[in-house]
Amino acid sequence: MQPEIDWSKPQRQSKVVILLALVKMFKNMWPVVLLLFARFMLNKGSSGGENMWWVLGILGATIFIYFITRLNDIAGFFTYRFCIVNQQLIIYSGLIIKKKTELPLSKIQAIHTRQTFLHRITNTCKLIIDTAGSEKAEMDVEALDVTIAEQFQLALTVKDTTKTQQYTGVSDLPQRLLQLGPFDILKLCISENHLKTFLVVIVFLIGKMQDIREWLGFDSFGWMQQHSSAINASMQAIVIVFLLAMLFSIFVSCIKVMLRFYGFVIQLRQDDFIIKWGLLETHQKRVPFEKVQLLSWRSTFVRRLTGMSILRLHASAEDEGKEDQMIQVPVTRMPYLQTIVKYYQAIIPAEHYPRINIDRRYVARQVLLIGLPVTIILAAGFYFIIGWYALLAGIWLFYFTISRYLYRRNFKVWISDKAIQVEKGVWGRENLLVNFSKIQQVTIKNSPYKRKHKLADVRIHTTGTNLDIPFLEKEEAAFLVDFILAHIEFKEEINKLTMPLWYKL
Amino acid sequence: MKIKHLQLQWEDLPRVDHVILQPVEKSYLKIIYIEWSIFYAVILMAGIALIYFLPGVRSLLLVFIAGLIFLVVVVTTFWLSKKEFQFKAYGIREKDIMSQSGWLFQKLEVMPINKVQHCVVKTGPLEQKFQLASLKLYTAGQQSDITLNGLKAEEAERLKEWIISKQRENAA
Numbered sequence: 001m002q003p004e005i006d007w008s009k010p011q012r013q014s015k016v017v018i019l020l021a022l023v024k025m026f027k028n029m030w031p032v033v034l035l036l037f038a039r040f041m042l043n044k045g046s047s048g049g050e051n052m053w054w055v056l057g058i059l060g061a062t063i064f065i066y067f068i069t070r071l072n073d074i075a076g077f078f079t080y081r082f083c084i085v086n087q088q089l090i091i092y093s094g095l096i097i098k099k100k101t102e103l104p105l106s107k108i109q110a111i112h113t114r115q116t117f118l119h120r121i122t123n124t125c126k127l128i129i130d131t132a133g134s135e136k137a138e139m140d141v142e143a144l145d146v147t148i149a150e151q152f153q154l155a156l157t158v159k160d161t162t163k164t165q166q167y168t169g170v171s172d173l174p175q176r177l178l179q180l181g182p183f184d185i186l187k188l189c190i191s192e193n194h195l196k197t198f199l200v201v202i203v204f205l206i207g208k209m210q211d212i213r214e215w216l217g218f219d220s221f222g223w224m225q226q227h228s229s230a231i232n233a234s235m236q237a238i239v240i241v242f243l244l245a246m247l248f249s250i251f252v253s254c255i256k257v258m259l260r261f262y263g264f265v266i267q268l269r270q271d272d273f274i275i276k277w278g279l280l281e282t283h284q285k286r287v288p289f290e291k292v293q294l295l296s297w298r299s300t301f302v303r304r305l306t307g308m309s310i311l312r313l314h315a316s317a318e319d320e321g322k323e324d325q326m327i328q329v330p331v332t333r334m335p336y337l338q339t340i341v342k343y344y345q346a347i348i349p350a351e352h353y354p355r356i357n358i359d360r361r362y363v364a365r366q367v368l369l370i371g372l373p374v375t376i377i378l379a380a381g382f383y384f385i386i387g388w389y390a391l392l393a394g395i396w397l398f399y400f401t402i403s404r405y406l407y408r409r410n411f412k413v414w415i416s417d418k419a420i421q422v423e424k425g426v427w428g429r430e431n432l433l434v435n436f437s438k439i440q441q442v443t444i445k446n447s448p449y450k451r452k453h454k455l456a457d458v459r460i461h462t463t464g465t466n467l468d469i470p471f472l473e474k475e476e477a478a479f480l481v482d483f484i485l486a487h488i489e490f491k492e493e494i495n496k497l498t499m500p501l502w503y504k505l
Numbered sequence: 506m507k508i509k510h511l512q513l514q515w516e517d518l519p520r521v522d523h524v525i526l527q528p529v530e531k532s533y534l535k536i537i538y539i540e541w542s543i544f545y546a547v548i549l550m551a552g553i554a555l556i557y558f559l560p561g562v563r564s565l566l567l568v569f570i571a572g573l574i575f576l577v578v579v580v581t582t583f584w585l586s587k588k589e590f591q592f593k594a595y596g597i598r599e600k601d602i603m604s605q606s607g608w609l610f611q612k613l614e615v616m617p618i619n620k621v622q623h624c625v626v627k628t629g630p631l632e633q634k635f636q637l638a639s640l641k642l643y644t645a646g647q648q649s650d651i652t653l654n655g656l657k658a659e660e661a662e663r664l665k666e667w668i669i670s671k672q673r674e675n676a677a
Contacts, residue, residue: 316645440646441616444521448609461649481615482518488617489600 005148007155010081010092016122016143021073023118029066033059073142082139084155089129091139103139107131109291109315110327111153115282125149125284129156130315153286157272174274177339180264184332188261189254191302197256198249261330266340273313273343275327285327291315293438293464295344297337298430308332309429311340314464345435349414349421356413359455359471363404371400413469415480417494418487420460422467436487438462444477460484519598521615526594526605529655532635534590536655539631541586545579595653597664600671602642604651616651618671620644626661640664 005011040055072095081092089103112128119125123146129139144152180188262279273292276284292313299309313327331337341348375397382390403426410429414421421433441461450456456477460467472480486494552571556562588608596603601617621642628638638661640653656664 440620440644441614441649441651443612443614445610445612447611451611461644461646463645466646466648478520478522479518481521485521485601485615485617486518488619 005151005155007084007152010083010090011148011152013077013080013141014122014124014143014145014148015077016119016124017077018074019122020118020142021070024073025066025070028069029062032062036062076142080141082141089139089156101139103129103131105156108156110285110287111156112286113149113153113284114278117280119143120282127152157270157286157288174267174269176265176267178264178266178329178331178336180261180330180332184330185258185261187306187308187332188330189257191300191306191308192253192257193300194246194250194253197253198246201245201249201252264330266329268343273327275329287313287315287327289343292344293462294432294434295341296430296432296465297331298425299428301427304429307334309337311337313344314462316463341433345419345433347416347418348433349416349419350412350423350431353414353416356415356472356476358408358411358413358469359453359473360408361453361455362408362411362471363401365449365471366404367397367401371397371404374400408471413472415483420467420480420484422469432465432467434460434462434467436484437491438464439484439488442481442484444481446474521603521613524596524598524603526596526603528594529590529653530635530637530657533593533637533655534587536631536635536637537586537590538583541579541582545575545582549575593655595656602651602653602668604653614651616642616644616649618668619675620646621668621672624665624668626658626665628658632658638662642668 036055036058040052075095076093079093079095083090084105087105089105089108091099091101091103093099093101108129108131110130112130114126114128115124116126122143124143125146127139127141127144127149259279259281261277263282264277265275267274267276271289273287273289274284275287276282293316294314295311296314297309297311303309309331311329311331313329315327329340331340338348375393378396379390379393382393406426407424410423410425412423419433419435421431423429423431439460439462443459443461445457445459446455450471454474455471456474458469458472458477458480460469469477469480552575556568562568585608589606592605592608592611594605596605600619601615602621603616604614606612606614622645624640624642626638626640632638636658638656638658640656640661642651642653644650653661653664
């Protein structure tokens, strides 16, 4: 059993860091080595082709360069130290330029652990710490023993003993909220956006063919053109190729879903959500309830029909580019969604409060300001290529008008005495739910047209993302802003009052 | 014991549209003009250099049209800047700070003081000349920082100190 660690003394990463750095080096290097070798073999004997010594020289230089790039990671084992002193996480790093980072434990938003195959066989994990604030500071430990990592996570979790337990029924033992079974994974695979995957696959293949031409000197496009005349490109053949491509995309989508959501579990422990997922690379994220800034759940058209959605817990200063680190919970049944959401907001506004719609004039303005100009530009551009057929750009304008109409019709706002919920979408749906206490700032915007028609836009800023509510009645917008500000600034006084129903405004 | 649970009315809430906003210092308009002048002077010099070094563009008609467009853009910019300056204002309430900007496309930003993470007073070389400063307020939110430009330097410092003292009161 791992003895209790004194976290006030600087601790080191696991020696596995050195192994990981070498593996990463080989992983980045082998495609280059393979391509060099393939290029040499293809061009061997031809005039102007490279000789064996040249290839070996390039290979040696490549290995040397990749080793240098990983030197920092290897040095990290010797120089990277961390400890916890006086409720502060202190990190010492740097080989030539020494750096000391101090992080208050209260600023920690979430703790993320990841295990690749190599981590699993060496019983280690990678630990990432997310913090709040506009200057994001992260702690990134490449390898730490699993039991030490668990102890470290517990040591990092700050418990505010002045607050009474807000969530009744949450014990110290982990309580499972949701676990995905094979049937749930299958439902997610079927309802995934296969068209998007198909387009990604096509773009990827075209990119690789370009790379092959550059690296191997082999013109794959030219080869295809040469041999295409030999192929009897009948409609049947084209349909078969298209179907095969779609099947392949569906296969890739399913693999993506399996890798992303295999073994997905969400648990409650004390005041934290603990979320685990992943197949080849397992992830675990620990997020305190209070650090969840807002919730969003979205469904594609197909998922809406089956009652499924992807719930996202937004923490502060998340990197929108790192999708694998986002906390995404696949919800295959509606009751699961309500179960999780209630830990953030006990009463979901849409279930108890009347809704507010945005003004009808939204559609006309969108068509006038975006739809028409884009259509005119497209038609003008295509006219020089396809003549009067360019007028078919009108089909896009028709689709755009329909989509804006649906967007306006589906845009709903509900306001309770604690939170605001927005639902929007054309074919799919996205819901955003924010507690007033998580709102950082509010903005009212208008334009000459909106001033004339007594309309305004409201933007609600949070640390997660911003909520935009366009084309509200001016009075509604003003009341919404006043109401939100009152809840943030006069919380205790407001809680003693009941809220007026919106339709009485 | 009688339990009171009063109905909330909009009239009971502090109203953002009832706040009397304070315009920024008039001398800030001169700073805006000077900044735009520097910018357009650079563009003009680049244009002159282009005409001098590229014989292909030395057509009288082309130069005349380009010059006319340039003049229209400069005049429009200065006119718009003046219009926007007239709407530039800020408001301070006990628990929040407001900033209004824009002429055609108006914007009113309200930031509660208890959400301010930190604030910074900035003074550029032009602002120093006119004894002005900017106060920038940061929150933890995305794209939700407010900048109050065109304040008197002492006022910016005083406001910053006041915000810090309010934050200490809230923390206590």
